[in-house]
């Protein structure tokens with residue numbers, strides 16, 4: 001169900017998304033690099049699983065998996081009928097709302113979020129009594145696209161809920 005638009009339509013689609021979702025922060029609109037997807041796939045077995053990637057920009061997902069749901073629909077009002085996991089890189093400016101909705105959907109989820117999310121007061125409350133593991137990459141990811149020419153100043157990690165890992169912290173080998 002991957003709805004990849006062809007390259008000629010990407011720009012129009014992007015403008016359309018901007019106008020239907022209101023103003024998006026510049027820092028929210030980058031694509032996830034392939035190495036981040038590779039890391040999460042090393043730790044979560046996706047065989048036979050339907051994965052929902054709800055956060056849509058130009059549809060250019062460097063994520064190879066046979067059953068991906070990735071459509072231009074509002075994450076806060078839409079939920080696919082059937083899926084097993086949510087995995088994505090959400091807009092960082094609304095990370096609290098995204099985390100809260102993910103918890104409320106009661107499916108395992110893994111979100112790529114800045115490492116500082118861990119120190120937020122809301123995160124401490126939200127993670128209480130949850131099955132939570134953080135996967136920490138070796139490097140800072142430089143996100144792809146927009147005007148992003150500089151090195152990113154912070155590390156982003158996978159915040160994983162409900163996957164039953166036996167450790168709370170996993171460092172990339």
Ligand SMILES: C[S@@+](CC[C@H](N)C(=O)[O-])C[C@H]1O[C@@H](n2cnc3c(N)ncnc32)[C@H](O)[C@@H]1O
Nearest residue numbers: 028029030031032055056057074075089090091
């Ligand atoms: C950091 S980008 C990641 C895009 C893509 N999922 C990836 O990993 O390459 C987050 C995207 O979420 C989209 N977005 C913002 N609010 C959204 C919402 N309510 N529902 C779905 N997508 C949204 C924005 O268009 C933004 O480009």
